[in-house]
Amino acid sequence: MSLVSGPGRAQVAGGNLPNELQLAVEKHVKYIQSLDTRKDELEYWLTEHLRLNGVYWGLTALHLLGHPDALPRHETVEFVLSCQHDNGGFGPAPGHDPHMLYTVSAVQILVTVDALDELEKRGKTGREGVGRYIAQLQDRDDGSFAGDEWGETDTRFLFGALNALSLMRLLSYIDVTKAVAYVQACANFDGGYGVSPGAESHAGQIFVCVGALAIADRLDLVDKDRLGSWLSERQLNNGGLNGRPEKLEDVCYSWWVMSSLAMIGKLGWIDKDKLSKFILQCQDPELGGMADRPGDAVDVFHTVFGIAGLSLIGYPGLKPVDPIYCMPLEVVNRAVGR
């Protein structure tokens, strides 16, 4: 899946014509399908370190759009398996080092296309090997997770570990209690969470921290009124949401804020109509794809978060999304046995 941006641009002005306030479903499907035909562009190669994440983003968008077969399943599985290393971890593309973030995307893709058994049969390791790779990245003293053997920690990695392990039903491989305590240590005076203890609250980090607590079934630890207030304050008058005070609105932050609100049961605290209109203004209704905000070039990353956002606020015709995993709800229900 290419991470090349464009060719389209989100519409610049207005967004008031009836056809501009409709989600251009067919156009988005075509846009995502076209991404892999763009291998003659340098940007395709410069974004190779995000390839596997890109497949997850594109695939998830297609499932939510109701076109789960728009990417060939066999090739998708082959590509994912080709990114695996002997230690169980996945890189973003063949020849790249394994890392937590790519490993999570690999698991999410395989679960979405219901192909964990292919991993079992043909992977460098089966699912238990993947689970062990993730588990050894936990610091057993403080509960945090590194992204790779170099030891950098980030609450994104902790969430990724809980995310992938729960999808494979291997949460028992790690110390969940300590992971939860580490998330608690990242809570801030304003009700939000940061990347590490003491770091500034940030919508993306709040999403991963609250998501980790949701998977661990410890949302009781969240001060929901205070966090919900901070999150709902992210909505600007144009309807879009930002990630921190005094920053610009952005479709991806809109997703992280609203999914966090959904997890704590406060999604009603934002104006859904205004948000829906903002997201639709970020699409290119002609060539497909979505951008961070109106006027900018589209890319697959903002496309999936825009579509997932619309799904979460009940835009008609979309498959329901799971706010914790950002995957189709029915896929997650099947995987975790809800």
Next chain:
Amino acid sequence: MGRYSEAEEWADITPIAQNDGGPNPLAAIAYTEEYSEAMGYFRAVTARNENSERVLDLTEHIISMNPAHYTIWLYRANTIFELQQTNGSDLQDDILEELQWLDNLSLKHLKNYQIWHHRQTLMTRLDRIPPTELAFLAQMFAKDAKNYHVWSYRQWLVRRFALWDTELPYTESLLAADVRNNSAWNHRWFVLFGQHVDPRSGKGLDELGHIVDEDLLDREVGYTEDKIRLAPQNQSPWNYLRGLLRKRGSLVECKAFAEEFVGDVEGEGEGCRSSHALDFYADCMAEEKEAEKAGKALELLAKRFDPIRRNYWNYRRGLLGLGAVQA
């Protein structure tokens, strides 16, 4: 023809072509020649596990084309450390040289985060902070005073080298330049209340009551009030103020302060200069069991000053036993 294929220095290396693992071999694609060639040599040196000066040149070249390529950075860091072992050179000098190169690159690629990971990996090996480090970070903040990667690196640095004493005046200078800099407000909290915190588990941080120094709280409340007066409609210091007062368990000591900005709160809110002040005032009134007065402030927020969050304000009214209002 190419930078490497024609160089004497690289004559012993046969580049390894890209294999994307999928069903369609990509050998034929028109990948730009320069990047493609360099990557071919990179694959070859990693296959031989070579750590040499020329690997530093090669990785520098690739990073100049693609600073986000995470594997290149890892290999480069490893090469620096391996080379120092084999040459017996001065690690401190090697790292300072690398940092200098990184400085320029960081100023060019503001959103790249691999650069900061690399910098931290290098800094871990030093016993003292290089004298130019903070000046360099000041240059970064001059370009973007809210850069999240730079802030989290700075917090790591403060803990690593115990820079607590000089950080407080630094947050003051940042807030003097921009009183709305939420990152600077957060850093101020970190410096004042994060100092005695276990850096790994975070134990001691937040309102667990570990550090409640009344004089410090008084000073911070005064400082924050002064900053709010400069720009009353600024959520960061209001959040900071609430954080301080939560350590004492009550907001009402600042009720009169909030009243400076709420305007005609019994009427239609004429003269209101801050929705955050109204919000704060409503909480003070709720604390004092003045549900009607609190409810009126919340109504003004829902109807006039922050209608986009009407549902939230109505939820707050509900907590006081009051009905919802329409925008």
